[in-house]
Amino acid sequence: MNGTEYMNRINQITYVEIERLDPLQLVKLLHILLHAEARKRGILKTGIHVPLNIVVADGGEDGRWDAPLEPSDYIPNKFTVYQSKAEGIGIAQCGKEILKKRKDPTKDPIELKPKVREALEKGGCYCFFCKTNYVQDGIDKRVATVRESLKAAGRPNPEHDQIAFLDGNKIAAWVNQHAGAISFVIESCKLMRRDSFLSWSAWGKLRSDFKFPFESNAYLDNHIKTLQDDLAKPKAIARITANCRACIRGVCDVYVPKWRPLGKM
Numbered sequence: 001m002n003g004t005e006y007m008n009r010i011n012q013i014t015y016v017e018i019e020r021l022d023p024l025q026l027v028k029l030l031h032i033l034l035h036a037e038a039r040k041r042g043i044l045k046t047g048i049h050v051p052l053n054i055v056v057a058d059g060g061e062d063g064r065w066d067a068p069l070e071p072s073d074y075i076p077n078k079f080t081v082y083q084s085k086a087e088g089i090g091i092a093q094c095g096k097e098i099l100k101k102r103k104d105p106t107k108d109p110i111e112l113k114p115k116v117r118e119a120l121e122k123g124g125c126y127c128f129f130c131k132t133n134y135v136q137d138g139i140d141k142r143v144a145t146v147r148e149s150l151k152a153a154g155r156p157n158p159e160h161d162q163i164a165f166l167d168g169n170k171i172a173a174w175v176n177q178h179a180g181a182i183s184f185v186i187e188s189c190k191l192m193r194r195d196s197f198l199s200w201s202a203w204g205k206l207r208s209d210f211k212f213p214f215e216s217n218a219y220l221d222n223h224i225k226t227l228q229d230d231l232a233k234p235k236a237i238a239r240i241t242a243n244c245r246a247c248i249r250g251v252c253d254v255y256v257p258k259w260r261p262l263g264k265m
Contacts, residue, residue, distance in 0.1 A: 011182050013175045015133040015168030017189050023086035025188045026131050027051075029171070029181060030063045030084055036178040037075060042233075043067050050082075060098060060113030062129070074174045076164045079124030081115050088132040095145035098126065099153060112153045120155065125162040133168035 021029065031050035038048055047067035062084035065075050083097065098116045102108035112120075119126045126146075134142075143163050150158035166174070175181040216224070 011179075011186075013172045013182055013185050015172050017185050017191070018131045018168040018171050018175070019133065020189045021086065021131055021185070023084070025184075026086045026129070027062055027084050029175070029184060029188075030082055030129055032181050032184055033074070033174055033178065034063060034065055036180055037065075037069075038067070040178075041069060043069065059115040060126075061115035073170065074166065076127060077123075077125035077162055079119065079122050080127050080164075081119040081124065082127050082129045085128060085130040085132075089128070089130055089142070091138075091141050091145050094128070094142040095149040097128075098146055098149055110149075110152045110154075112150070112155075120150075120161045125164055127164040127166060129166050129171065131168050131171065134165075139165045139167060 050063035
């Protein structure tokens with residue numbers, strides 16, 4: 001096995017790791033993935049919103065993408081609203097997820113949650129982001145139940161409304177396209193190893209020399225700023241060949257803003 005094959009194997013995420021994420025970690029992962037897609041495409045992030053407060057009513061939305069793009073398996077529409085589900089969701093329950101709760105089911109009308117209605121009325125996609133792994137037949141049945149709820153809520157052509165379902169397998173495949181997302185899952189599942197991808201936060205915790213303040217000067221600040229500007233460009237790559245402490249610490253400060261201490265990212 002060559003070096004590339006080894007690194008690919010040890011840094012591969014599967015649905016097993018995705019299913020270990022808790023509700024907040026799953027929403028954070030969605031945040032990381034959407035921002036990574038924006039960086040890859042060179043798109044401004046103003047159209048991306050992923051609130052990390054999971055204990056308040058969300059109206060059926062845990063994240064959204066609202067920016068021009070070529071649709072993909074993971075962002076099916078230029079306007080996509082995501083609902084994160086950190087537990088298994090039954091076929092019948094999936095249909096109920098898009099509906100407002102009714103105090104009196106015998107009298108209250110069947111209505112869509114506000115964010116579901118917004119997504120579909122704008123010609124967008126409503127996408128379930130569910131950590132549980134399902135076979136395709138199970139996904140199809142859940143989407144079919146959602147369409148039944150759309151019809152019950154008065155949608156004129158529910159068969160044409162765009163509904164997507166990303167399960168644990170599909171989320172894992174998406175994660176494996178972005179090193180930052182891989183690192184987050186590895187750390188969240190406490191699978192860190194020195195030959196795995198690490199975030200700056202985890203890297204800092206492994207290096208005792210990072211506890212001391214970084215001493216800079218005008219010369220270093222100028223070079224750091226130049227590298228930051230260059231690496232912020234889409235598809236930019238930096239190859240670090242030195243292995244001395246000073247060089248590694250300098251690289252760290254290229255990426256980490258001065259207002260965000262290492263280990264608190």
